[in-house]
Amino acid sequence: MELFPALSIGWLNGWIFQVIFFISFGIFLLTCSKDVISRLYDEKGWNKLQKIFTKVAKIFGLIVLILFLFTPLNIGSIEFIIGIVLIIIGTIGFLVALNNFKKSPLNKPITIGLYKISRNPQLLMMYLTSLGNSLAIGSWIALIILSLSIISGHFRILGEEKRLYEQYGDSYLEYKKKVPRYFIFF
Numbered sequence: 573m574e575l576f577p578a579l580s581i582g583w584l585n586g587w588i589f590q591v592i593f594f595i596s597f598g599i600f601l602l603t604c605s606k607d608v609i610s611r612l613y614d615e616k617g618w619n620k621l622q623k624i625f626t627k628v629a630k631i632f633g634l635i636v637l638i639l640f641l642f643t644p645l646n647i648g649s650i651e652f653i654i655g656i657v658l659i660i661i662g663t664i665g666f667l668v669a670l671n672n673f674k675k676s677p678l679n680k681p682i683t684i685g686l687y688k689i690s691r692n693p694q695l696l697m698m699y700l701t702s703l704g705n706s707l708a709i710g711s712w713i714a715l716i717i718l719s720l721s722i723i724s725g726h727f728r729i730l731g732e733e734k735r736l737y738e739q740y741g742d743s744y745l746e747y748k749k750k751v752p753r754y755f756i757f758f
Contacts, residue, residue, distance in 0.1 A: 573651055575712045579642040586640035586709040589659050593701055596663060600670050608674050617738055618731035625727030632721035636702060639714045646710030658704025665697035681736060681744045683751075690755050691748065692729055699725075729753060 601609060615623070646652045665686065672685030673694065686693035699722055706714035733753075736744045 573646075573707075573710045573712055577643045577646075577709060577711045577713075579639075580644060581642065582644055584645050584647065586643050586645060586705050588645075589701070589705050589708065590637060590640050593659075593663050593666070596667060597670070600667060604674055607678055611678060612673065614735065615731070617735035622727050622731035625724045626731070629721045629724035629728060632717050632724060633702075636706070636714055636717050636721060639711060639717070640705050640709060643709040643711055643714070645708050649710060651707040651710050655704040655706070655708030658707065659701050660704075662697045662699075662701030662704055666694060666701065669693035669697055681740045681747045683747055688751065691733075691751050691753050695725065695729070696754055 604612075615626075618626075669686045672687055673682055676682040676684060676687075686697075690696050699718070702718050702721075703715070706718055733748070737748075
């Protein structure tokens, strides 16, 4: 692992895993109705601060993606192997969470599949994929910037939870009591 890895343009850079992730996501979105896509990107009820933190999280996420684009994979290292495993788990988990999201009724909170163990499995799996890619390129700076994105993205979650409570009321509160925000206890 290096703090600032050497940047270069190449075929064996971290971008390759992000392309696979985003192509999978794009293909999946093509199978979704407009109502499901609208629900996926709903920002109603968010306050100004939550919108600002969401934009900050996206900027940090974009910086990490740029690092993935220009940083060669650290092939052969233990970090690379761990990273590949996390990328695979994260990508598959993300698609499973999206499928759970797609199959859920629009008038109820999503409580099936991975949503039984996390209220935010899509985001959690997306972060897991980015963590894996950060390890695969062997970059501490990518991990640091990803951490900043995750911290900023937490405020997006708070905005979503407020909106979900307004939309679903007590059924969402019951779900919230049973299932952690992210995973296990957090």
